[in-house]
Amino acid sequence: MKELDSHAAALRHNHDGGHDHGADHHRRAHGAPATQSKLFWALLFTLACLLVEGIGGVLAGSLALMADAAHMLTDAAALAMSYAAVRAALKPATGRLSYGHHRWQVLAAFVNGLALLVLAVWILFEAAQRLLLRPHVQGAVVASVAVLGLLTNLGAFAVLSKGESNLNVRGALAHVGSDIAGSAAALIAGLVILATGWMPVDPLLSVVVAGLMIRSGWGISRESAHILLEGAPAGLDLTEVEPLLRSAVPELQSIHHVHSWSLADEQAMVTLHATIRDGADPDQCIRGITRELRRRFSICHVTVQIERNECDSTDSCELHGKPADPSRSTEGA
Numbered sequence: 001m002k003e004l005d006s007h008a009a010a011l012r013h014n015h016d017g018g019h020d021h022g023a024d025h026h027r028r029a030h031g032a033p034a035t036q037s038k039l040f041w042a043l044l045f046t047l048a049c050l051l052v053e054g055i056g057g058v059l060a061g062s063l064a065l066m067a068d069a070a071h072m073l074t075d076a077a078a079l080a081m082s083y084a085a086v087r088a089a090l091k092p093a094t095g096r097l098s099y100g101h102h103r104w105q106v107l108a109a110f111v112n113g114l115a116l117l118v119l120a121v122w123i124l125f126e127a128a129q130r131l132l133l134r135p136h137v138q139g140a141v142v143a144s145v146a147v148l149g150l151l152t153n154l155g156a157f158a159v160l161s162k163g164e165s166n167l168n169v170r171g172a173l174a175h176v177g178s179d180i181a182g183s184a185a186a187l188i189a190g191l192v193i194l195a196t197g198w199m200p201v202d203p204l205l206s207v208v209v210a211g212l213m214i215r216s217g218w219g220i221s222r223e224s225a226h227i228l229l230e231g232a233p234a235g236l237d238l239t240e241v242e243p244l245l246r247s248a249v250p251e252l253q254s255i256h257h258v259h260s261w262s263l264a265d266e267q268a269m270v271t272l273h274a275t276i277r278d279g280a281d282p283d284q285c286i287r288g289i290t291r292e293l294r295r296r297f298s299i300c301h302v303t304v305q306i307e308r309n310e311c312d313s314t315d316s317c318e319l320h321g322k323p324a325d326p327s328r329s330t331e332g333a
Contacts, residue, residue, distance in 0.1 A: 113220035150183035
């Protein structure tokens with residue numbers, strides 16, 4: 001049996017998961033170009049729809065069209081930012097950015113969600129003013145332009161929906177989905193005005209669109225903020241990890257200092273300290289821990305620090321609020 005030196009705990013990585021690391025990186029490397037292509041085409045669709053609805057909204061005097069055009073302006077900026085973030089994520093890691101540039105995608109999604117919320121507030125303000133002033137709206141122009149906008153947005157949605165999706169693509173889908181709702185609302189407003197001449201339908205349907213935007217924006221912002229704040233990945237309850245590992249790995253006595261976070265929404269990571277039983281093989285214990293985390297939670301990025309006695313590192317104990325024993329000379333590497 002391999003014994004650990006009494007003056008240094010062994011910090012070991014998942015050696016048997018090398019193939020999984022390689023496959024994971026390979027999948028992300030080949031998925032990025034597809035994501036770039038989807039975002040690029042969605043951006044072109046959105047820019048075309050923006051021009052059509054912007055001009056039509058001014059000509060018709062329709063808040064529903066102008067609100068949707070303003071929404072698409074924000075969407076175009078968001079899609080351009082997402083496209084740039086995906087390209088940046090392909091850059092290799094550096095000494096200053098050891099994890100690479102993957103977090104740009106999460107940051108872009110967070111900004112996209114906030115943009116939806118801000119724009120929704122602006123539409124609500126404009127709708128309140130329109131309900132008071134009751135401006136004239138040309139229903140025929142609104143309906144015609146809305147049909148073109150709806151078809152264009154459906155094309156962008158179809159492009160983004162193909163294949164796998166990540167947080168960045170879901171953020172773009174949320175934007176385009178609310179664009180579809182905006183175009184549909186503008187179409188309904190135009191048809192109602194043509195049929196009845198009732199002008200308040202235009203700002204009222206804009207309020208409905210704003211509500212949908214708030215819902216989408218809040219969801220994307222909350223999910224991306226959770227990743228940026230190093231929250232545990234979805235579906236992983238850290239309180240369940242120790243009993244699961246202890247039952248699966250007989251050599252394991254206990255675990256502590258367990259941390260889990262996501263580099264991006266598809267890249268979960270775990271670090272932990274493992275106290276093993278006397279005479280246990282550290283490498284066998286590491287293999288068991290990493291195998292179980294991969295099997296139960298699909299986590300391949302695992303770092304395990306093996307210890308004979310719990311909390312050997314003075315700094316580590318102080319960091320986690322446990323009283324350190326200054327008489328111990330053992331340090332965790």
